[in-house]
Amino acid sequence: DEEGSDGAPADDDAPLQTRVAKAREIFERGYQSLRRNSPEEKEGAVLLLEAWRAFEKQVLEALQAAGEPSPSTDALAKVDGLMPRRIKRKRRMADEEGFEEYYDYAFPDEVGGESGNAAAGLKLLEAAYKWKRAKQDAGGGSNPGGM
Numbered sequence: 001d002e003e004g005s006d007g008a009p010a011d012d013d014a015p016l017q018t019r020v021a022k023a024r025e026i027f028e029r030g031y032q033s034l035r036r037n038s039p040e041e042k043e044g045a046v047l048l049l050e051a052w053r054a055f056e057k058q059v060l061e062a063l064q065a066a067g068e069p070s071p072s073t074d075a076l077a078k079v080d081g082l083m084p085r086r087i088k089r090k091r092r093m094a095d096e097e098g099f100e101e102y103y104d105y106a107f108p109d110e111v112g113g114e115s116g117n118a119a120a121g122l123k124l125l126e127a128a129y130k131w132k133r134a135k136q137d138a139g140g141g142s143n144p145g146g147m
Helices: 016-037 042-065 074-082 112-139
Strands: 085-091 098-108
Touching: 016 042, 042 074, 042 098
Parallel strands: none
Antiparallel strands: 085 098
16 A cells, blocks of 8 residues: 555556646645745755756656647746746855855745845846847947947
């Protein structure tokens, strides 16, 4: 008698869709728990999201191999939407002069705070680049302003 982690019998004979739904539920609970209970543990949340993304890609491949006409990519898009941005930051060294570079993660669910401001700054920078490219494309690629 094999049992799952929740005490219920293991569902080796359950349909693929049922097992996939249970696995997604476990990934979701794990992600929510990490973000809620340990918001400073960003690396762990990133690792969980990467594993979840790999799982969703395997499910998509399995459905395509099984002859599913057009399997939905909604679950994969959901996980991609949860993925954080990787931001390079600098901090002052405590015992030495100078700065240390490190990487931080800005999650989409972080509103306000330092990470939220950094993500907003990146969005503004992206919008500026898009505007500049559109202006250059409209002007035939010439750049009379010197920029």
